[in-house]
Every structure is written in C-alpha cells, then in structure tokens.
Amino acid sequence: MLAHWAPFVLAASVLAIELSPAHVMVTGPVLTATPALAALTMGPKGTLAASAAALAINTITATYNQEWGTEQVYGNFLGLCLVSLASIALSNAVRARRQSKLDQVRRVAVAAQDVILRPVPAQLGPVRAASLSLAAEAEAQIGGDLYEAVQTPYGVRLIVGDVRGKGLKAVRAVAVALGAFREAAHHEDELAVVMDRCADALNRECAVPDAFDQETLLEGFTTALIAQVPTEQPVVHLVNRGHPPPLLLHQGRARTLMPACPLPPLGLEDLTLGPPAKPESYPFLPGDRLLLYTDGVIEARNRDNDFFDLPRALERIRANTTPPDFLEQLHQELIRHTRDRLTDDVAMILIDRLTVGNRPDKRGTAH
Incomplete structure (x- = not known):
C-alpha cells in the first residue's frame, strides 16, 4: 500500500x-x-x-x-x-x-469446477435436484465445500461436506473425498460404508508428504453428510459425520433432521465409541423438499452479528418454485443478509421428492 x-x-x-x-x-x-x-x-x-x-x-x-x-x-x-x-x-x-x-x-478455475464440483442433474430417479456453490475467497471459483448427487442401484445418493482449511490444499481434499464417494456410491450397498470409504481416502491422502498445508493437517477433519433416497420408498436415509443437519420442508414448514446419535467428522474416527452407527431414516413424501448445506449458510452474519435464519428463509419461498429458482432466491436472501460479504464458502443441494405420476420409468420417461 x-x-x-x-x-x-x-x-x-x-x-x-x-x-x-x-x-x-x-x-x-x-x-x-x-x-x-x-x-x-x-x-x-x-x-x-x-x-x-x-x-x-x-x-x-x-x-x-x-x-x-x-x-x-x-x-x-x-x-x-x-x-x-x-x-x-x-x-x-x-x-x-x-x-x-x-x-x-x-x-x-471454471473448468476445474466443472470437473470437481459439477452441477447436479436436474432430475435423478425419484427426485428433482439443483445445486449451488459460492466461494468466499476473492476471485475463487472453488472453495473447501463439496457436494455431489448420483443415481445408483440403491437409489439417489448425495453428499455435502466441508473440508477444514483453505486454498488449493482444501480443494485437493475436496477432490479426494468426491472421488471416493463417486466410486463407492455405486458399489457399496451400506450407506455407512460409503462414508467410511470417503474417510479412508482422506486418511490415505493425509499420509502423503506435503499433501496438505499445516493448517489443514492441524484441523485434520472434514464434516460430511450422505443421504440416500430409495426409488420406491418415501423415506430418506442419512449418515451424518459432524455436519449441519439437513432441513426438510414439508407442507410449507421447515424441520431440522437432527441425528439421534451424533458422530465425529471424518478424520476423527478415534473419538467414535461403540459399534458403527446405522443410517437414520426420515419420511420423505412426494412434494417434500430436502436441503443439504454447509455451515457457511447458517453461520453467515449481518452487520448486527445476527446469524442467517435458514428455516425461515425456506418457508418464505413459494412452494411451486423449481429447485434452481428456489436456490437462486435463497442465494439472494443470503446476499441481502450479509450485504454480499460472505466470510465462508457455501454449498447447497436441494431435492424435491416427485409424485408417483412424475417419476421416470426405467427408460427415463415420465408416466
């Protein structure tokens, strides 16, 4: 200066x-x-x-x-x-x-984002979907948050997570976690095992010399949430490893799906006591909406130091809004709250449970 x-x-x-x-x-x-x-x-x-x-x-x-x-x-x-x-x-x-x-x-950066954090498909089996990613770092396209949604033999599987640390080293961890998820989601029938594969991949990468900076190694963990929406059952299965719980929007009211047995983030497996936890299931009926997000959303503050009220923001958006428009309106609410000054990365996935009549058949056409 x-x-x-x-x-x-x-x-x-x-x-x-x-x-x-x-x-x-x-x-x-x-x-x-x-x-x-x-x-x-x-x-x-x-x-x-x-x-x-x-x-x-x-x-x-x-x-x-x-x-x-x-x-x-x-x-x-x-x-x-x-x-x-x-x-x-x-x-x-x-x-x-x-x-x-x-x-x-x-x-x-845009090309890398398309590879690492590609937009989710507009429709996956029994759900419509949309995604949004915002990096807090100036001129950045990719931050330390991750998300993905894939159609598998076990239904639609989704992940959202937050790598502790910043910069290119955090992006490397994002790529490792997403690579493990994309592979395991198609081949592992147990949802908890899919999460374990992501943890194993990150632990292996941490063992590589100079793979991560000192800040990432010291914090040494990644919060993650994996969800599964079966094709024929009106439920959603969740495995939550220290991540903010998703929000379920049912008949215009937002409900937080808090885990009954909280689990530590990836990288802190030594803190886990007892047998591995099983996925927790919640009703996910046709017409319901489910929002998976990172803590950059709920920890966003205004100039009075008030946190962003995410449940109320969800309830204010009209029910017939499409998933992409829904996330865009939520994005605008976040901008107004923070005056366009995000202090942390943001990632969100929104899925709508379709009715039976709108669910695609095996050839991919609606009936």
Missing part, C-alpha cells in the same frame, strides 16, 4: 526542495522519475495522476524560481512529457497483460 504513494511522496519532496532557499536545479530530472515509478506501482489512472502532478510541480517551481527561458527548464519539461507518455503506455500494457492472465486463471 505504501508503494502506491511513493510517486507522490517523491513529487512532494521535489516541490519542498524547490520552494526552499536551498533549491537546486538537479531536482528536475528527479521529478521525471515520478510517472515511471507510478507505472510500476499503480494502474493507468494512477500513472496519469502522477504525471499530471509532476507537470504541475515543474510549472510551479519554474515560475517560483524565475527559471523560464532557460534550457534546463525546457529540457526538464520535454523529458517529463516523454517519460509520462511512455509510462502511461506501459501501465496500460501491464494492465492488459494482467487482465489476460486473470481471465486465463478464471477459465481454468
């Missing part, structure tokens, strides 16, 4: 010297360095401002010291004008190059 003011500090120093009794003629060439220095530390507008300030100071000092008509003054003006034009052109070129690199990074 101080470097941005260096050109103006230099120009002010020259002005002070030239207006003092000890003024010297050599400060003119020093003033010529002002726009060049601005081109290195500021953008085009800052360079233009520094150039204008240098020209103004040169005019003031030449008038004050009665130096008009000397070759030194005109030489300083010519040099200052040439350096100013070159500095402005250089600043524009640097800005264009940086913008090009930023656009390339964004394209890579």
Whole structure:
C-alpha cells in the first residue's frame, strides 16, 4: 500500500526542495522519475495522476524560481512529457497483460469446477435436484465445500461436506473425498460404508508428504453428510459425520433432521465409541423438499452479528418454485443478509421428492 504513494511522496519532496532557499536545479530530472515509478506501482489512472502532478510541480517551481527561458527548464519539461507518455503506455500494457492472465486463471478455475464440483442433474430417479456453490475467497471459483448427487442401484445418493482449511490444499481434499464417494456410491450397498470409504481416502491422502498445508493437517477433519433416497420408498436415509443437519420442508414448514446419535467428522474416527452407527431414516413424501448445506449458510452474519435464519428463509419461498429458482432466491436472501460479504464458502443441494405420476420409468420417461 505504501508503494502506491511513493510517486507522490517523491513529487512532494521535489516541490519542498524547490520552494526552499536551498533549491537546486538537479531536482528536475528527479521529478521525471515520478510517472515511471507510478507505472510500476499503480494502474493507468494512477500513472496519469502522477504525471499530471509532476507537470504541475515543474510549472510551479519554474515560475517560483524565475527559471523560464532557460534550457534546463525546457529540457526538464520535454523529458517529463516523454517519460509520462511512455509510462502511461506501459501501465496500460501491464494492465492488459494482467487482465489476460486473470481471465486465463478464471477459465481454468471454471473448468476445474466443472470437473470437481459439477452441477447436479436436474432430475435423478425419484427426485428433482439443483445445486449451488459460492466461494468466499476473492476471485475463487472453488472453495473447501463439496457436494455431489448420483443415481445408483440403491437409489439417489448425495453428499455435502466441508473440508477444514483453505486454498488449493482444501480443494485437493475436496477432490479426494468426491472421488471416493463417486466410486463407492455405486458399489457399496451400506450407506455407512460409503462414508467410511470417503474417510479412508482422506486418511490415505493425509499420509502423503506435503499433501496438505499445516493448517489443514492441524484441523485434520472434514464434516460430511450422505443421504440416500430409495426409488420406491418415501423415506430418506442419512449418515451424518459432524455436519449441519439437513432441513426438510414439508407442507410449507421447515424441520431440522437432527441425528439421534451424533458422530465425529471424518478424520476423527478415534473419538467414535461403540459399534458403527446405522443410517437414520426420515419420511420423505412426494412434494417434500430436502436441503443439504454447509455451515457457511447458517453461520453467515449481518452487520448486527445476527446469524442467517435458514428455516425461515425456506418457508418464505413459494412452494411451486423449481429447485434452481428456489436456490437462486435463497442465494439472494443470503446476499441481502450479509450485504454480499460472505466470510465462508457455501454449498447447497436441494431435492424435491416427485409424485408417483412424475417419476421416470426405467427408460427415463415420465408416466
């Protein structure tokens, strides 16, 4: 930040010297360095401002010291004008190059997001679905949150989770957890075993030298929630490992599906006592909606430090809203609450249980 003011500090120093009794003629060439220095530390507008300030100071000092008509003054003006034009052109070129690199990074981030956090299909077996991911880090496309929804022989299976840690190391953990889920969800009949496969994959990755940064290793856990919606049964099965419980919207009222037996997050398996817990089941009737989300939603605060009231926000949205529109309206509610200043990543999956008449048959057509 101080470097941005260096050109103006230099120009002010020259002005002070030239207006003092000890003024010297050599400060003119020093003033010529002002726009060049601005081109290195500021953008085009800052360079233009520094150039204008240098020209103004040169005019003031030449008038004050009665130096008009000397070759030194005109030489300083010519040099200052040439350096100013070159500095402005250089600043524009640097800005264009940086913008090009930023656009390339964004394209890579979007491509990575499509691979790691791809949007869920609009319909999966007995449910309609939509997803939303928001990264709190500036210019980021992917954060430490994860989600996925897949159609399997056992019904629709979904996961939402939150990797502790930030940056590219957290993204690596997201990729590991999602890779394990996408594989195990199709081959493991027990929902708890699918969760265990995700935990095993993360533990193996943590054992790789330099796989994660110190912050991620110290926190060392990932909260996760896996849900299963059977094709023929109006229920949802849940395995929750330290993650915020989902919300079930039934007849316009939101209900929190709290686990009866809380389990520790992935990576903290040593804290588990007794036999492995079985999935917990809850009614999930045609017309119901289920929201899976990360703690960035419920921990979002407004300027009065109040948390976002997610259940009430769900109840305010009209029942006939499609899943994508539902999440978009929820997104707008979150923006209004936080004034568009998220402090944590956000991920959400919304699923609607379809009626029997809208459920697709084995060929993928509704009947």
